Amino acid sequence: MRGRLTFWFEFASTYSYLSVMRIGALAAARSVAVTWRPFLLGPVFAAQGWDTSPFNIYPAKGRYMWRDMERICTARGLPFRRPDPFPQNGLKAARLALAAAETVRIEAFTKAVFQAQFGDGADISSDAALQGCLRRAGLDEALMQRAQAPAVKSALRAQTEDAIAAGIFGAPSFISGPELFWGDDRLEQALAHAAGREI
Amino acid sequence: MRGRLTFWFEFASTYSYLSVMRIGALAAARSVAVTWRPFLLGPVFAAQGWDTSPFNIYPAKGRYMWRDMERICTARGLPFRRPDPFPQNGLKAARLALAAAETVRIEAFTKAVFQAQFGDGADISSDAALQGCLRRAGLDEALMQRAQAPAVKSALRAQTEDAIAAGIFGAPSFISGPELFWGDDRLEQALAHAAGREI
Numbered sequence: 001m002r003g004r005l006t007f008w009f010e011f012a013s014t015y016s017y018l019s020v021m022r023i024g025a026l027a028a029a030r031s032v033a034v035t036w037r038p039f040l041l042g043p044v045f046a047a048q049g050w051d052t053s054p055f056n057i058y059p060a061k062g063r064y065m066w067r068d069m070e071r072i073c074t075a076r077g078l079p080f081r082r083p084d085p086f087p088q089n090g091l092k093a094a095r096l097a098l099a100a101a102e103t104v105r106i107e108a109f110t111k112a113v114f115q116a117q118f119g120d121g122a123d124i125s126s127d128a129a130l131q132g133c134l135r136r137a138g139l140d141e142a143l144m145q146r147a148q149a150p151a152v153k154s155a156l157r158a159q160t161e162d163a164i165a166a167g168i169f170g171a172p173s174f175i176s177g178p179e180l181f182w183g184d185d186r187l188e189q190a191l192a193h194a195a196g197r198e199i
Numbered sequence: 200m201r202g203r204l205t206f207w208f209e210f211a212s213t214y215s216y217l218s219v220m221r222i223g224a225l226a227a228a229r230s231v232a233v234t235w236r237p238f239l240l241g242p243v244f245a246a247q248g249w250d251t252s253p254f255n256i257y258p259a260k261g262r263y264m265w266r267d268m269e270r271i272c273t274a275r276g277l278p279f280r281r282p283d284p285f286p287q288n289g290l291k292a293a294r295l296a297l298a299a300a301e302t303v304r305i306e307a308f309t310k311a312v313f314q315a316q317f318g319d320g321a322d323i324s325s326d327a328a329l330q331g332c333l334r335r336a337g338l339d340e341a342l343m344q345r346a347q348a349p350a351v352k353s354a355l356r357a358q359t360e361d362a363i364a365a366g367i368f369g370a371p372s373f374i375s376g377p378e379l380f381w382g383d384d385r386l387e388q389a390l391a392h393a394a395g396r397e398i
Contacts, residue, residue: 048257058247060368064381071378071388169259179270182263185384189270 002031003176003194008163009110010041010171011090011097011124012083014055014069017114018184019172021078024107026187030195036106038094039163040156041087041171047164053087072184079119088117089125091156095147096130098155100139108137201230202375202393207362208309209240209370210289210296210323211282213254213268216313217383218371220277223306225386229394235305237293238362239355240286240370246363252286271383278318287316288324290355294346295329297354299338307336 007023009016027034045053055062066082073080093113100106112133116122122129131141146152163173167180174181174190181190206222208215226233244252254261265281272279292312299305311332315321321328330340345351362372366379373380373389380389 058368060363060366063366064368064379067379068381068385164259167259167262169257169263180263180266182267183384185382186267 003196004033004035005190005194006035006037006175008037008039008166008168008171008173008175010039011093011110011113011117012053012087013041013171014065014118015184016172017118018069018072018076018078019187020110020114022076023187024111026191027194030191032191032194034103034107036097036103036110037159037163038090038097038110038156039160039168039171040091040094043160044164044169048169056086073118079115081118081121083117083121088123091125092127092130092147093124093133094156095152096134096139096143098159099143099147099149099152100137105137105139109133109139112136202395203232203234204389204393205234205236205374207236207238207365207367207370207372207374209238210292210309210312210316211252211286212240212370213264213317214383215371216317217268217271217275217277218386219309219313221275222386223310225390226393229390231390231393233302233306235296235302235309236358236362237289237296237309237355238359238367238370239290239293242359243363243368247368255285272317278314280317280320282316282320287322290324291326291329291346292323292332293355294351295333295338295342297358298342298346298348298351299336304336304338308332308338311335 005027007019009020023034041053045051050057055065069080097106097110100109113124113130116129116133117124124130127144131144134141134143166175170182172184172187174187176190176194179190179193181187181193204226206218208219222233240252244250249256254264268279296305296309299308312323312329315328315332316323323329326343330343333340333342365374369381371383373386375389375393378389378392380386380392
């Protein structure tokens, strides 16, 4: 491994979908180890006085985001459906990802959840959808119970506080050493930094 | 010319600087004609309830933007100084660009203003700085007077209303046919669309 990148994402975030589906392969090609860190945008947005996604608060920005996502997903051969409602509630999925503990399983589970949400139009707050994602990731469905443990809940709160303390204000975000990179558009730059090659 | 791209920018916008300095060469390489359209972000932001740049309203986003600009300018070999105050007042510069009328001069003048602002740390609301930019663009300094004409003032207001009507919510933005692209990160995609090559 040439370096390490911390990948901060929120399960309901459209642009996180883009990075979730490609960061594994891109990082492997650069021998960069990725630490997957789910967090919640809700508290981040609440601190800015917002009670929903800025894409809902600012309609022109929201209309643009949906079209931008359509174009990028088409170019990358990714299925894309607009979740309804948006944003979905990613709380259970985030707790499950934290409870999964093993990185290789977190990645598989996370990809399954994003595919279910943006590819199949599933409601990712539903237990049935999440159980399907656990199965696809080779994870034990008993995790549904373990993810409700107080230790998991407080770990997710702490992780979200860590994100805010690190200067994160949106998702996806990437941290390499002292550098913060925001948005799927910065993934290549973040990986290059992590690989020790400043671009 | 293979296509046409409308380039919407605001003179005080940091990310507009990135596109202003490279759109000419990139568009020429693709035989795309560029229409330069300055507009004012002030009314766009006011419609969203903001009285200054969102980079000032949301400190974490602002801190990130300055570092992001530094990194990108370093990578591109562009000088970068943080304007003080930020944002600057780009009203006179926008009126001058509209009064210049000829595209080739608008581009030269606009690049001179952005270089003065972000390269040299000049105050682009000062007549002296703007006169220097007119000279560097081969434009008549008498334009300083003509830019105050009611027709120019109303043309800039109309252009800003056109931007909002086109769904623009930030700068830089690019329009190719029915497609809106936002941000310097989308310049290549916008040019490819304008050149008739959907990517």
